[in-house]
Structures are given as structure tokens and as C-alpha cells.
Amino acid sequence: MSSKRLHLISTAFNLFYQKGVHAVGINEILVESGVAKKTLYHHFSGKEALVLAVLVYRDECFCAWLKERLEAANPGMAKVEALFDALDDWFNNRVDTLFAFHGCLFINVSAEFGDLTHPLHQQCAMHKQSVAALIESLVKTTSIDAACINMATDALCLLKEGAITLAHVQGDRKAALKAKETAKLLIRSM
Amino acid sequence: MSSKRLHLISTAFNLFYQKGVHAVGINEILVESGVAKKTLYHHFSGKEALVLAVLVYRDECFCAWLKERLEAANPGMAKVEALFDALDDWFNNRVDTLFAFHGCLFINVSAEFGDLTHPLHQQCAMHKQSVAALIESLVKTTSIDAACINMATDALCLLKEGAITLAHVQGDRKAALKAKETAKLLIRSM
DNA sequence: ACACGAGTAGACCGATTTGTCTACCATGAC
DNA sequence: GTCATGGTAGACAAATCGGTCTACTCGTGT
Numbered sequence: 001m002s003s004k005r006l007h008l009i010s011t012a013f014n015l016f017y018q019k020g021v022h023a024v025g026i027n028e029i030l031v032e033s034g035v036a037k038k039t040l041y042h043h044f045s046g047k048e049a050l051v052l053a054v055l056v057y058r059d060e061c062f063c064a065w066l067k068e069r070l071e072a073a074n075p076g077m078a079k080v081e082a083l084f085d086a087l088d089d090w091f092n093n094r095v096d097t098l099f100a101f102h103g104c105l106f107i108n109v110s111a112e113f114g115d116l117t118h119p120l121h122q123q124c125a126m127h128k129q130s131v132a133a134l135i136e137s138l139v140k141t142t143s144i145d146a147a148c149i150n151m152a153t154d155a156l157c158l159l160k161e162g163a164i165t166l167a168h169v170q171g172d173r174k175a176a177l178k179a180k181e182t183a184k185l186l187i188r189s190m
Numbered sequence: 191m192s193s194k195r196l197h198l199i200s201t202a203f204n205l206f207y208q209k210g211v212h213a214v215g216i217n218e219i220l221v222e223s224g225v226a227k228k229t230l231y232h233h234f235s236g237k238e239a240l241v242l243a244v245l246v247y248r249d250e251c252f253c254a255w256l257k258e259r260l261e262a263a264n265p266g267m268a269k270v271e272a273l274f275d276a277l278d279d280w281f282n283n284r285v286d287t288l289f290a291f292h293g294c295l296f297i298n299v300s301a302e303f304g305d306l307t308h309p310l311h312q313q314c315a316m317h318k319q320s321v322a323a324l325i326e327s328l329v330k331t332t333s334i335d336a337a338c339i340n341m342a343t344d345a346l347c348l349l350k351e352g353a354i355t356l357a358h359v360q361g362d363r364k365a366a367l368k369a370k371e372t373a374k375l376l377i378r379s380m
Numbered sequence: 381a382c383a384c385g386a387g388t389a390g391a392c393c394g395a396t397t398t399g400t401c402t403a404c405c406a407t408g409a410c
Numbered sequence: 411g412t413c414a415t416g417g418t419a420g421a422c423a424a425a426t427c428g429g430t431c432t433a434c435t436c437g438t439g440t
Contacts, residue, residue: 004387020302022212026428036388037429047428102304110359111298112210125360155372158365161355162348169300170315175348182345182376189379194417216398226418227399233416237398 005043007033013054017102021051021112051109051120058105059127065097067134075141080156080187083138084180087160091167091176103168107161132157148190159183195233197223203244207292211241211302241299241310248295249317255287257324265331270346270377273328274370277350281357281366293358297351322347338380349373 011033015024026047030037044050066086073082089095102108106124113120136153144152159179166175201223205214216237220227234240256276263272279285292298296314303310326343334342349369356365 018304020212020304022210023302025426027426037390038431039387041429042386103301107297107355107359108301108304111293111301112213114208114210114292114298114358116361121359128356128360151368151371154368158349158352158356158369158372160352162350162352165297165351165355166318166348168304169297169311170318171306178341178344179348181341182348185379186372186376189375215396217396227420228401229417231399 004035004039008035008040008043008050009053009057011035012050013058013105014099016051016054017058017099017105017108021109048120052123055106055109055120055123055127059123059130061097062127063130063134065095066131070134070138077142077184077187079138079141080183081180083135083156083160084163084176084183087163087179088176091163092173101167104161104164107164107168128157131160135160142187144187144190152187152190155186156183159186194225194229198225198230198233198240199243199247201225202240203248203295204289206241206244207248207289207295207298211299238310242313245296245299245310245313245317249313249320251287252317253320253324255285256321260324260328267332267374267377269328269331270373271370273325273346273350274353274366274373277353277369278366281353282363291357294354297354297358318347321350325350332377334377334380342377342380345376346373349376 008029012024012029015029015032026037026040029050030040040050044053066083069086070079070082073079086095090098091101093100106127110121110124115121116125132153135156136149139149139152139156142152159182163175163179166172166178172178198219202214202219205219205222216227216230219240220230230240234243256273259276260269260272263269276285280288281291283290296317300311300314305311306315322343325346326339329339329342329346332342349372353365353369356362356368362368
């Protein structure tokens with residue numbers, strides 16, 4: 001991949017993540033990145049294609065980071081704790097590779113492109129599906145009964161999304177820790 | 191309140207809720223509502239003031255609806271079930287007064303105005319606080335130990351926000367029912 | 381030697397943005 | 411009768427939007 005292309009994606013991500021997609025103009029991205037307009041339109045067919053590339057980029061970064069954090073923990077309840085400890089680090093800006101927390105990019109973009117059939121919204125749904133798959137494989141390392149795996153996965157996903165929303169909308173920096181305690185209580189009772 | 195003012199707020203709400211704030215121009219609101227531009231700027235100092243009024247309007251509608259649904263249920267676990275049954279009705283467009291589901295307006299607006307200090311974002315945080323207060327009073331009607339009231343409230347809020355996010359981003363129409371089962375399991379173990 | 385792809389700088393286009401302004405009308409209070 | 415208020419219709423302004431285009435430079439592969 002061209003270095004200019006990557007630089008555009010990285011710059012666009014930072015701006016979109018902070019201010020939202022509609023609030024950031026093409027020209028702002030160009031000035032910030034120091035790239036010529038023609039170059040942008042050489043790599044991307046338009047703004048929407050750039051946003052899509054940003055979503056793919058962020059999905060890769062985020063999933064790689066989360067997967068590493070989950071794999072580093074011992075199987076079982078420790079992995080459940082690792083999930084929410086990772087979120088806690090994210091919310092409190094202790095993860096350099098994820099940049100300063102401004103909520104979940106995919107939730108934010110879904111808010112701006114509310115139609116479920118929109119390509120950008122669908123990309124966001126795909127990301128959430130990928131994360132759910134990571135969580136499901138986490139659940140399978142616990143002693144939870146096979147019949148409850150789907151339910152436990154759903155529950156952890158609900159708590160995860162809830163924590164992200166609480167952290168972003170309310171500014172609750174302890175949201176991940178609250179979710180962790182709830183998750184522990186829940187998993188023990190399954 | 192002037193009828194024109196209310197009509198503007200109502201029209202603006204529908205457009206903002208469907209398409210997002212930045213994606214809807216003042217002119218579109220004027221055409222849709224059939225109100226003159228001068229009248230809009232007579233009632234509101236600018237677009238931001240209109241958005242703020244829309245948030246207040248939606249907060250009143252939503253909280254009044256939820257409060258009614260919760261009060262109609264018997265104390266205890268029935269109220270917990272009522273909370274998520276209400277959400278289920280909302281997600282599946284069975285509540286006319288809330289209009290077709292497009293996620294939570296306050297989460298969506300927070301996504302577009304990511305800065306926590308922004309007046310619009312703060313209004314969103316206030317709404318979430320109001321809903322949390324309703325949920326806390328719900329929790330107090332259960333047999334949960336007084337020392338756990340805060341924890342139970344947090345847990346239900348997490349599940350509620352998670353369900354809204356799952357329903358909107360993933361298009362999961364059963365999100366509220368999943369959250370209900372999780373909540374029941376959780377409350378029983380407290 | 382030369383062609384070509386990637387890149388720069390920036391003028392330019394039409395459309396759209398928020399917001400202001402003039403001119404006019406209807407109604408009710410005093 | 412008169413005057414303020416709330417309203418309509420719409421021209422207008424200044425800025426910005428996404429996107430196209432020309433003219434030019436630089437480095438690499440053949």
C-alpha cells in the first residue's frame with residue numbers, strides 16, 4: 001500500500017473519530033495530512049470510499065489489539081476479566097495504538113448513516129460481528145455449558161456495548177469496571 | 191408555546207433522527223415543515239438552538255413514555271421485565287409516539303458532537319441521567335439489598351444501552367429480549 | 381532515452397450551507 | 411385608529427462543500 005494512501009487513511013481516521021464524518025471536509029483532511037487533492041482522488045473514488053477505508057483500517061487495528069489482549073489471559077474467567085480490563089484501558093487512554101477515546105467509531109458512523117442498508121453502516125455491523133466472534137471464542141474457554149454459549153456471548157456483547165456508550169455519552173470512565181463486575185456475577189450464575 | 195415553534199421542533203426531530211444533525215440542512219426543515227425561514231430564526235437563535243430544543247422535546251416524550259410503562263407494572267421483577275418489554279416495543283416500532291426506531295437520538299447526537307463539554311452533548315448526558323434515575327427507582331421496588339442498588343442500576347443501564355446499540359448498529363430486533371433474559375438471570379443472583 | 385505512474389499546487393465548478401434582510405400581511409391590545 | 415407581534419415569501423450574502431481539472435515535478439523500469 002502506498003504511503004500516501006495510508007497517511008490519508010490515518011489522518012482521516014483521527015479527524016472523523018474526533019469530529020464525526022459529516023463535520024470533517026475533504027479539504028480539512030488534505031490540509032492536515034499535507035497531501036494534494038488530486039492524490040486523494042487518485043486513491044479513492046470519493047469521500048465515501050475514504051470513509052470505508054478508514055472503517056476497514058480501524059477494524060483491523062481494533063480487532064488485532066483486542067485479540068492479543070484476550071489471548072494473553074488464561075482461559076476461563078480470566079479472559080472475561082481481560083476483556084473489560086482492556087476496555088478500561090481504552091476508555092482511559094492507556095492504549096496508544098487506539099488513540100484518545102471518543103467512543104466507538106463504528107457506533108458513531110452508524111449514527112450518522114442510520115440506514116442499515118447503507119454500505120458504511122453495513123461495514124460497521126460487520127465489525128461488531130467480528131468482535132462478537134472474538135467474544136464467543138472467549139466464552140468457549142470457560143466452563144459454561146455448551147447450551148448457554150450463545151446466551152453468554154450475547155450478554156457479554158450487551159455489557160461491552162453498554163460500557164462503551166456509558167463511557168462516551170456520560171463520560172463515565174469507570175464504565176468498563178462496572179461492566180466487569182456485572183459480567184463476573186453473571187458468568188458465575190450460569 | 192407557539193404552534194409554529196412546536197411544528198418546527200417536531201419536523202426537525204424527525205429529520206435529525208432519521209438522517210443525523212449534520213446531514214439535515216435548515217432549508218430542508220423549512221421545506222418539510224412549510225415554515226418561513228424568518229420564523230425559524232425568530233424562534234431560535236440558530237441551528238444549534240433548534241437542535242437543543244429538539245433534544246429537550248425528545249427527552250420529555252421518551253421519559254414520559256418510559257415512566258408510564260414502568261409504573262404500569264407490578265413492583266419487583268415485573269418492572270424489570272417491563273423495562274425491556276418496553277424497549278422491545280420501541281425497537282420493533284410498536285410505539286407510535288416514539289416514531290420509527292433509528293437508535294437513540296441522544297447517542298446519535300453524542301456521536302456527532304463528541305466533545306463532552308459541548309452543550310448538545312451535555313444535554314444528551316442529562317437525558318441518560320434522567321433515564322438512569324427512572325431505572326434506579328425501579329430497582330428500589332425489588333427485593334435487592336440496599337447495598338446493591340447502585341450496582342443493579344448500573345447493570346440494568348449497561349444492558350439497556352447495549353440493547354439499543356445492538357438493535358441499531360447490528361439491526362438486531364431481538365436485542366431487548368436478550369437483554370431481558372440476561373437481566374432476569376442477573377437480578378435473581380443478587 | 382524515454383514513457384509512465386505517483387505526486388504537488390491550486391484554480392475552478394456548481395451546489396449547498398447557515399444566516400440576514402426587505403417587503404408585506406394579519407391579528408389583537410390599547 | 412394605531413402599533414406591536416408573529417407570520418410569509420424569498421432574494422441575497424459569504425463561506426464551504428465534494429469533486430474536476432490543468433500544468434508541472436520526480437523517480438523508476440524498460
